[in-house]
Amino acid sequence: MENLLLFIETKDKELKKASLELLGEAARLRAAGTYKVHGVIMGGVPEDVKKKVLPYVDVLANITGPALDRYTPEGFASALAGYAKEIAPKLILASATQTGRDFLPRVAVLLGSGIASDVTGIRWSEDPVKFVRPIYGGKVLSEVSFTGYPAVVTVRPNTFAGEEPGAEEGEYLERQAGIDPGQLRTKVLRREESGQGKVDLIEADIIVSGGRGLKSAENFKVLEDLAGTIGAAVGAARSVVDAKWRDQEDQVGKSGKTVSPKLYVAVGISGAIHHTMGMDTSKVVLAVNTDPNAMIFSYADYGIVGDFAQVVPAMTEEFRKRLGR
Amino acid sequence: MNIVVLAKQVPDAEAHIDIGEDGKGLTVEQKFTANVFDEFAMEEALRLKEKHGGKVKIITLGTGKATEVLRTGIAMGADEALLLEDGAFLNGDGYATALALSRAAAKEPFDVILCGRQAIDDDRGEVGPMVAQFLGIPHGGGIIKLDIADGTATVECPAEGGKEVLEVKLPALFTAQKGLNEPRVPPIMGVMKAMKAAIPRVAPAELGISPEEAGAAGSKVRTEKYFHPKKKAAVQMIQGEPQEAAVEAVRILMDVERIL
Numbered sequence: 001m002e003n004l005l006l007f008i009e010t011k012d013k014e015l016k017k018a019s020l021e022l023l024g025e026a027a028r029l030r031a032a033g034t035y036k037v038h039g040v041i042m043g044g045v046p047e048d049v050k051k052k053v054l055p056y057v058d059v060l061a062n063i064t065g066p067a068l069d070r071y072t073p074e075g076f077a078s079a080l081a082g083y084a085k086e087i088a089p090k091l092i093l094a095s096a097t098q099t100g101r102d103f104l105p106r107v108a109v110l111l112g113s114g115i116a117s118d119v120t121g122i123r124w125s126e127d128p129v130k131f132v133r134p135i136y137g138g139k140v141l142s143e144v145s146f147t148g149y150p151a152v153v154t155v156r157p158n159t160f161a162g163e164e165p166g167a168e169e170g171e172y173l174e175r176q177a178g179i180d181p182g183q184l185r186t187k188v189l190r191r192e193e194s195g196q197g198k199v200d201l202i203e204a205d206i207i208v209s210g211g212r213g214l215k216s217a218e219n220f221k222v223l224e225d226l227a228g229t230i231g232a233a234v235g236a237a238r239s240v241v242d243a244k245w246r247d248q249e250d251q252v253g254k255s256g257k258t259v260s261p262k263l264y265v266a267v268g269i270s271g272a273i274h275h276t277m278g279m280d281t282s283k284v285v286l287a288v289n290t291d292p293n294a295m296i297f298s299y300a301d302y303g304i305v306g307d308f309a310q311v312v313p314a315m316t317e318e319f320r321k322r323l324g325r
Numbered sequence: 326m327n328i329v330v331l332a333k334q335v336p337d338a339e340a341h342i343d344i345g346e347d348g349k350g351l352t353v354e355q356k357f358t359a360n361v362f363d364e365f366a367m368e369e370a371l372r373l374k375e376k377h378g379g380k381v382k383i384i385t386l387g388t389g390k391a392t393e394v395l396r397t398g399i400a401m402g403a404d405e406a407l408l409l410e411d412g413a414f415l416n417g418d419g420y421a422t423a424l425a426l427s428r429a430a431a432k433e434p435f436d437v438i439l440c441g442r443q444a445i446d447d448d449r450g451e452v453g454p455m456v457a458q459f460l461g462i463p464h465g466g467g468i469i470k471l472d473i474a475d476g477t478a479t480v481e482c483p484a485e486g487g488k489e490v491l492e493v494k495l496p497a498l499f500t501a502q503k504g505l506n507e508p509r510v511p512p513i514m515g516v517m518k519a520m521k522a523a524i525p526r527v528a529p530a531e532l533g534i535s536p537e538e539a540g541a542a543g544s545k546v547r548t549e550k551y552f553h554p555k556k557k558a559a560v561q562m563i564q565g566e567p568q569e570a571a572v573e574a575v576r577i578l579m580d581v582e583r584i585l
Contacts, residue, residue, distance in 0.1 A: 114545025
């Protein structure tokens with residue numbers, strides 16, 4: 001049986017949701033007898049993460065060493081490629097998070113492999129396996145395959161439906177990375193948190209985004225209230241980032257982030273192409289805009305023509321009632 | 326300080342893209358522009374030169390319209406340009422493209438390579454980190470601040486829920502994103518100079534790249550076909566007064582779409 005290697009991410013000592021999604025997909029393939037699944041976690045692994053991951057995999061390898069205490073692309077790439085050389089997997093899968101997209105290309109070069117980045121679909125039953133990835137900002141999808149293996153793939157979060165693991169727990173291994181931290185030419189000096197436990201837009205299940213139609217930076221409070229009630233992240237259109245109402249890291253679109261949440265609520269956003277190319281793979285889109293002819297309605301599943309100041313608080317209130325929050 | 330910029334001319338975000346009948350080829354409307362992220366890279370290169378001296382060389386791979394990005398770079402202030410122009414270079418995946426660009430970048434000693442976080446046409450975001458790995462140098466991805474002193478760069482990168490400050494030893498590669506700077510508008514004199522500039526070209530053999538390693542032949546990822554994303558069904562407008570519409574929207578999201 002061929003090996004499938006997963007790179008598993010943790011944040012603040014917890015398993016990332018995007019990694020859990022990959023694990024679910026891998027567990028399905030494992031149960032079907034298609035692949036033997038190896039998971040890799042870098043740096044220390046908390047006991048409850050280990051417990052949570054083991055039912056999804058055949059092997060969980062925890063690779064540690066002073067060079068892996070903090071993320072650096074060089075250190076992580078070298079450690080993951082090293083483990084891949086040992087088990088010769090057919091595929092190496094990681095989530096297309098900031099970290100995944102940052103160092104997996106280096107892993108591909110270290111292994112002399114190709115890479116398909118930010119895929120939104122995998123056709124496992126085809127031979128060779130096909131991968132679907134959006135190009136031109138999502139206007140076109142390309143179906144790609146590999147001419148040789150191992151193949152390296154990063155998967156856009158919210159691509160797979162989460163699957164439950166099997167009952168059988170995998171084996172747990174500990175490995176030393178054997179990388180001299182002195183060799184690393186990148187050093188993390190410090191990390192600055194901008195929001196407590198803030199979910200990155202790329203990985204969020206629900207995003208509430210605002211544009212010029214909100215009229216002021218202060219009015220984003222209305223979106224934050226809704227987001228807080230339904231566990232959403234708050235995104236922004238370019239215009240409001242350029243106006244400094246919101247941080248650059250909140251920007252969705254061409255010069256910002258590409259997101260694919262289960263629900264995208266676009267409030268006061270006109271729907272220019274440079275915005276929609278960052279969100280058009282969202283599963284469900286609800287648009288709220290005063291202009292019935294706004295472009296955003298062409299990208300939406302549901303639309304409300306109305307003033308955000310009336311519609312959004314009413315939604316928050318109704319969600320609160322129904323969710324008991 | 327020797328600075329190399331890797332850049333790409335891409336179809337405008339609004340350009341119309343048609344897929345061939347068999348799903349094999351794409352026809353792209355002839356509206357091109359410099360990749361937005363590469364403009365941040367060019368600007369940062371020029372600022373480094375203004376501060377530390379040295380020269381800026383801009384490199385691209387492609388034919389025809391590809392040259393335009395080099396002229397944009399020269400107009401902004403780049404000292405040299407290099408075009409990887411040969412049929413054999415074309416239609417490469419990230420691997421083949423990065424291999425060629427890494428050889429071209431390393432033709433002369435360099436201190437810093439700058440490129441955009443990703444190109445907005447193929448959206449791969451692979452070439453920067455891959456070039457760095459081919460050259461065995463560190464990289465910083467999606468930087469929003471860059472300072473260089475004593476052969477070491479201090480950079481800021483957004484990291485999930487915050488940002489990280491990294492110290493990276495040169496030579497190194499950095500990928501640029503929005504927030505790093507405001508790209509300058511090329512001055513008229515620069516545009517005139519760029520129009521007249523002779524662009525040196527280089528073929529695979531001159532970079533030590535064999536025909537099997539270049540472009541489509543050297544690619545490890547093959548495109549099987551192109552297709553359009555599924556069209557969304559027409560939008561369903563939720564009618565009524567704001568209060569009613571809001572309640573109905575919540576009902577649909579929870580009971581029909583079952584999102585919460």
